[in-house]
Amino acid sequence: MSSVNILVTADVCPHAKLEASFLGAGGVKLIAPAQPFIDRADLVIGNLEVALCDEETPIPKCGPNLRVSPKAAAKLKELGFGLLTLANNHTMDEGIPGLERTLAELRSQKIPHCGAGLTHEDACQPAVVSVKGKSVAVFNFAEGEYAQAQGNGPGAARLDPFWSENRVQRARGKYDIIIVVIHAGNEYQPIPSLVTAAFCRRMADAGADAVIAHHAHIPQGMEYRHGVPVCFSLGNFLFGNEFGGHTVAWPGAWYLVSVAELDFGDAGTTLRLHPFKQMPDLSLAELSPKGRAAFDRYLVRCNEILADPVLHQRYWEQEARDLFKNLKPALADAAKKLNSENEEEAYRAATLLYGLVHCDAHHETLERGLRLIYERRFADAPEIVQGLAELRALIKECFVEG
Template identity: 30%
Template sequence: MKTLLIGDVSPSKTSKELFRKKEVDTLFTNVKDLMLKSEFTFVNLECAITEETQSIKKFGPPLSAPVETAEILKELGVTVCGLSNNHTFDLGIKGHEDTKAALDAAGLDYTGWGDNYEDSRKNYYYEKNGEKICIIAVCEHEYSYAIENRMGARPFDEFDTIDDIREAKKNADRVIVAYHGGKEYCRYPSPRLMKVCHAMAKAGADVVLCQHTHCIGCYEEFNGCHILYGQGNFHFLGLTDKEGWYTGFVVEYDTKSHEINFVPTRVLSNGISLAEGEDKRDILECFRKRNEELKNGEWKKGWLEFCEKIREQYCSHIAKVCVPGSTPDQDAALGHYIDCEAHQDVLREIFKSWNYTNCIDGK
């Protein structure tokens, strides 16, 4: 089966009106032709499809899209939308109800969501021409995730998710994991994230795609599993000048041959296109070099340097927490950092315990 595995889609201020008017050719240019050739397409829907404006309490912007977004995705041949990310629940229960209604009306499947934590763990299966694949969409713990007594996105759990992958492998020819996590804007995995992906590969995953970071990262094959640490954005225009925001990969995966191909895309002023010429060569060459760093161990240096660059940001926030005069919102930052795996990874690097220096020289 020829599949396309696609990253973050979220209409922005730059593109919302074009989505509302269904200006598909402007929004997707020559990417449209690529999508229409696929037999199966998964996309991460990084927003609620709703006109609701009352957002949940969270750090970061609430993301929403007009109802026409679902219709456009259907027109582009999308099969299933992943809802397991940190923005699906931005507009609360009403936002999710509207999202579900829009996807249902457009005839789109969705996965990575449930009425509570246990319900969110449903694996998604798709069969065609005698082949059966499974999509498991999970996210790190950042606002949208389901809990015991409330709906939400399907969170990654170091025990349950591994069991879910093993179960999927018994029932499907191929298992594809969309893992919404990793540190935003970092092109390298944390040591923890690499261990997580290796564990999922050992459990039976054939492909693991780490989304969420808003930049193209690096790739390795481990235990026969394709692991991409950072897919980059797909359609997420004009929110930042951060390096890497404006390129991404559409992943072509052949379930029969197990071959994978990374197709670079580029953000334009009002849409996206396939990267071409020197731009395409540069994107792929930088990607190749980072892949080599995964093999020779240099990726650890890249990860540590990234953590050092953002040390002051974390120190500044933590210095304002639970001190005289601090606000409840400032204090809430601590809970956010403790909750989310990507923040935990950074904090463990910039605030090393004495265990990492005690008797390190043998004395």
């Protein structure tokens, strides 16, 4: 077949101070360095990580409830996005009314979308588009968070070992190209957990022609699995940086962006990652030559770790140690408050604990941390600590000039 070029971006969330410039004339300038890749793509897929609504109807959750003006739908179309994925941890931030308004705005702009719906059955349906005469089906699933649909109710499509794989398997042979987009992972960790990596690989085994993941707010490496390109995390794409009065410090992993360029041709599928950085004003910029060299070294090292199952486990276990140490005070506090006679205090504690056990990434952190303590292996592995420090140093180098 003639080559089909598809560009996949990670999180698009133009909230807070970013919203005004995004909706105005500055929207084009914000993503200008990525425009050549958008222009040459036959299809651009982005992850809409925010509710499109004016009214505040927030759900109870741990973490921020994000929303932007419904006008963002038209702006995304104007900027070249041809398909949007919705399975993420913010798609239900404003409850069912927010989801209904989001879906209505996307329909009004005739933007194909997938990954969320008013029933779980609808959420799991692929978005199917024709590209150069080829049928392209895009599936989108997210790990367990507060936005995930329960039963056949509204929300994000569930990522699980049966439901999502079964959908992809049933689609084999029906479409020329199948892309699976996953929203999962442990935030800010250079190496994906064993569970996140397994989810991605199982989608490739189920019949996907490409698997692209995001959510971790940091690039996490890539591989080809039996010829199928798999990217474990792209990082962000265009994300505001203010949350409840806190601003994410610059520079850092939050501001390191990559987009996935997929070429589907007769000789197979290729994946190229193109890195950018979000500047303090949140616009995208190209990496300097030194910054690009650092990104390439970072990616090579991540890929080496992922290719070695033993090394991958050792890196993930060290990340789990670090994450669990940070969780321990919150766990102790929540366990105490769960028994509080104050109903609201107990409710907030239960909300936190529910999120930790329901979300696959957090659950894996808890389980691995407890297992390491049980096996008396919770002490840090110095050489892996050093390896993670070197990866994070390379991320900082991505922002150097010259």
